[in-house]
Amino acid sequence: MDETLIQTFKRYYADxxxxxxxxxxxxxxxxxMTFHVINQTEHYVQEGNLNKIQNLIRxxxxxxxxxxxxxxxxxxxxxxxxxxxxxxxxxx
Numbered sequence: 305m306d307e308t309l310i311q312t313f314k315r316y317y318a319d320x321x322x323x324x325x326x327x328x329x330x331x332x333x334x335x336x337m338t339f340h341v342i343n344q345t346e347h348y349v350q351e352g353n354l355n356k357i358q359n360l361i362r363x364x365x366x367x368x369x370x371x372x373x374x375x376x377x378x379x380x381x382x383x384x385x386x387x388x389x390x391x392x393x394x395x396x
Contacts (some may be wrong), residue, residue: 308364313337317382318389320355326379 307315316333324332341364348356371378 309341309360309367312340313367314382314385316340318386321382321386326383329378330375330382354378 313333316336317329320329320332320336330345341360346358348354348360
């Protein structure tokens with residue numbers, strides 16, 4: 305099953321969060337996700353899979369529309385999910 309872009313974004317955020325603060329992690333994760341979209345598009349072009357290209361671009365545009373000048377609520381959501389993941393990891 306393919307990962308959605310928001311899942312990719314969250315995964316990148318979690319990776320960066322170990323070394324950076326919330327704001328920098330968010331910025332770095334968004335940039336990494338953008339490169340991910342470019343690489344995936346190139347891969348789908350080589351496959352000749354126009355449908356996957358269209359879906360990826362649609363998802364990326366939708367995500368871009370939901371992001372704004374202040375993404376505090378989204379950052380807070382990401383932080384809460386990270387905490388929950390850590391708690392689940394250490395639960396018995």
